[in-house]
Amino acid sequence: MAELTPIERVQRFFNREPVDKMPFFSGMGMVLLPAIKKLGYNFPSVHRNAERMAHSAIESARMFNLDSVVVPFDMCWESEALGNEISLYEDSEDILYPTIPYKNWTEVDQVEISQDDIDNIMDKYPMNLLPEAVAIVKKEAPDLALGVWQLGPFTQCGQTIELDKVLKAVFKDTARVEDILDKLSDMIINIGKALQAAGADFITLREPGVAADLLSPKTFRELIQPRLTRIMSAWKSPKVLHICGSTDPLVEMMWQIVTDSGGQAVSFDIKNNLLESRKKLGDDAIILGNFDVFGLPCAEETTVEQAIEGIKTNIDGKVDAVWPGCDLWPDIKEANFRAMEKTAREYHTGPTPAVGRL
Amino acid sequence: MASKEELLELLKDGVINYKEEQVKEASQQAIDDGHLALEMIMDGLAAGMEVVGDLYERHEYFVPEVLMCADALYGGLAILRPHVPKSDSDTVAQVVIGSIQGDVHDIGKNLVKMMFDVAGWEVYDLGRDVPLEKFVEEQLRTDAEVVAMSAMMTTTMLGMKKVIKMIKDKNPNVAIMLGGAPVTQDVANLFGADGYAESAGNAVQEGIKMIGRLREFEKKKER
Numbered sequence: 001m002a003e004l005t006p007i008e009r010v011q012r013f014f015n016r017e018p019v020d021k022m023p024f025f026s027g028m029g030m031v032l033l034p035a036i037k038k039l040g041y042n043f044p045s046v047h048r049n050a051e052r053m054a055h056s057a058i059e060s061a062r063m064f065n066l067d068s069v070v071v072p073f074d075m076c077w078e079s080e081a082l083g084n085e086i087s088l089y090e091d092s093e094d095i096l097y098p099t100i101p102y103k104n105w106t107e108v109d110q111v112e113i114s115q116d117d118i119d120n121i122m123d124k125y126p127m128n129l130l131p132e133a134v135a136i137v138k139k140e141a142p143d144l145a146l147g148v149w150q151l152g153p154f155t156q157c158g159q160t161i162e163l164d165k166v167l168k169a170v171f172k173d174t175a176r177v178e179d180i181l182d183k184l185s186d187m188i189i190n191i192g193k194a195l196q197a198a199g200a201d202f203i204t205l206r207e208p209g210v211a212a213d214l215l216s217p218k219t220f221r222e223l224i225q226p227r228l229t230r231i232m233s234a235w236k237s238p239k240v241l242h243i244c245g246s247t248d249p250l251v252e253m254m255w256q257i258v259t260d261s262g263g264q265a266v267s268f269d270i271k272n273n274l275l276e277s278r279k280k281l282g283d284d285a286i287i288l289g290n291f292d293v294f295g296l297p298c299a300e301e302t303t304v305e306q307a308i309e310g311i312k313t314n315i316d317g318k319v320d321a322v323w324p325g326c327d328l329w330p331d332i333k334e335a336n337f338r339a340m341e342k343t344a345r346e347y348h349t350g351p352t353p354a355v356g357r358l
Numbered sequence: 359m360a361s362k363e364e365l366l367e368l369l370k371d372g373v374i375n376y377k378e379e380q381v382k383e384a385s386q387q388a389i390d391d392g393h394l395a396l397e398m399i400m401d402g403l404a405a406g407m408e409v410v411g412d413l414y415e416r417h418e419y420f421v422p423e424v425l426m427c428a429d430a431l432y433g434g435l436a437i438l439r440p441h442v443p444k445s446d447s448d449t450v451a452q453v454v455i456g457s458i459q460g461d462v463h464d465i466g467k468n469l470v471k472m473m474f475d476v477a478g479w480e481v482y483d484l485g486r487d488v489p490l491e492k493f494v495e496e497q498l499r500t501d502a503e504v505v506a507m508s509a510m511m512t513t514t515m516l517g518m519k520k521v522i523k524m525i526k527d528k529n530p531n532v533a534i535m536l537g538g539a540p541v542t543q544d545v546a547n548l549f550g551a552d553g554y555a556e557s558a559g560n561a562v563q564e565g566i567k568m569i570g571r572l573r574e575f576e577k578k579k580e581r
Contacts, residue, residue, distance in 0.1 A: 087487070089460060094517060096460035101487055164465050167422040168429070216420045294515075301548065 006067035010145035014238035014264045018356035024344040025068035027147040027204030029327030035059035044088040050129040054136035070147040074098045079159040081124040105161045108169040113183040122194045131198035138199035148200040152207025153184035185227045189234040202238040211245025232261035242267035251277045269325035274317030283353035288323040297332040307336040311343040320352040369402025376426035378433045385437035395441035452502035456484030458517045463510035494524045506535040519549040
């Protein structure tokens with residue numbers, strides 16, 4: 001049997017067709033420092049330069065045999081396009097992702113997202129760089145599955161005004177919050193469609209700001225679930241829903257969003273009880289995520305053997321592919337990460353609960 | 359005129375049910391009626407916050423509710439604290455607090471700050487996205503006994519290790535508290551910290567436990 005190419009493996013995986021081996025990939029940020037160094041770039045320079053971003057993403061995947069390439073890397077794109085300044089930390093020697101130090105809107109009632117923002121978001125800087133980066137990746141790495149992602153409306157709302165204000169307004173000014181979430185949902189739909197049109201092979205909707213350690217499951221059901229369903233329904237497949245933080249009380253609702261929207265998979269971070277989630281969702285659900293993106297590949301004290309054990313534990317937790325619990329932390333220890341990839345491919349050769357083997 | 363017990367109940371209820379105006383009015387009333395401000399803080403506001411911690415722990419309250427309770431508490435604290443006699447409010451200790459560089463999240467940091475404020479500490483809040491050296495400079499300037507740092511993301515957590523080393527090199531007696539989603543007890547140990555709170559929620563629980571202990575301490579002083 002001929003080995004599948006990475007893109008074939010990922011496409012078949014999302015189609016629930018048997019694959020040759022365990023996919024090892026991500027739909028979230030996965031830019032890795034060894035790759036950037038090899039290209040001669042520094043970390044701040046890869047975020048707002050389409051070519052550097054594309055090449056960093058491709059090299060990260062190639063260097064460590066990942067099945068996917070993912071752009072972009074940081075979470076400030078839309079907020080910047082809506083008029084906020086970002087900090088790239090160009091003078092820092094540490095790996096610091098861009099942030100939004102000050103937001104133009106300080107109160108929920110100041111938020112003004114126009115129809116022009118929604119309809120023409122992709123024409124605004126820096127959003128106009130993203131399709132360019134996607135096109136470069138598609139052209140230069142056609143054998144790799146190209147993943148893109150979007151933040152969900154609640155988390156995106158927290159990128160445009162302070163999260164504590166949004167959280168309180170959920171109770172104090174619900175109608176206003178709902179209106180903002182609806183507008184942001186429209187914007188997110190348009191961005192996702194544009195990235196898919198540019199060539200993305202799959203898309204991940206990430207909504208870390210709604211985990212059950214922040215919002216109640218009741219609020220999730222009433223305020224968040226309908227909007228995430230609407231967004232994912234508007235996108236083409238394959239599509240994945242990921243939530244960081246405490247997700248055990250949300251598992252069924254997350255999977256319902258995926259199935260109601262014609263999506264393919266659900267993804268959790270390290271706080272999720274994987275085996276319990278599998279019990280709740282059954283073998284039909286494609287479950288991803290949960291491996292520790294810092295502890296296994298990066299932590300100073302983690303040995304190669306411990307990193308290998310971590311991946312075995314992840315697979316024993318009945319995931320359908322080895323996929324990180326969040327953005328990969330760039331400063332990986334190469335030996336650990338290579339061993340993790342090898343283990344992912346070799347440890348479990350049979351079918352996973354939802355996906356068979358060739 | 360409301361009795362002391364009625365005012366304490368109004369303060370407690372106002373914090374629990376995030377009724378900021380009720381808390382402000384009861385606080386002002388307490389001052390106008392000549393009640394002891396410290397007693398109002400400890401047995402009214404702080405007692406209410408203890409119940410909030412319990413509701414959070416039982417998953418009846420989540421972070422939005424806790425934030426609104428904190429707003430109510432601060433509404434009362436702003437009125438009551440200036441009326442605590444100097445002899446009662448001798449600063450317990452000093453703390454330098456902030457979110458580490460690269461991190462603009464400050465919910466957890468602000469909840470921990472609330473705990474120190476209630477407890478009567480002198481709080482030097484550096485805000486968020488604080489350059490690493492600033493923690494060291496501020497600790498040296500204030501001679502604070504505690505430095506509390508928060509990081510919401512793994513990507514910024516590593517800066518804490520550098521700050522701890524810089525501070526401990528200069529002043530090994532400073533207690534370092536870490537907090538934030540990616541920080542675990544193992545990480546805190548590895549970085550050489552003296553304590554940690556794993557999340558905003560955990561910070562609430564830990565902070566409220568500390569408030570509870572402080573209330574017990576105040577009661578013992580009275581006896």
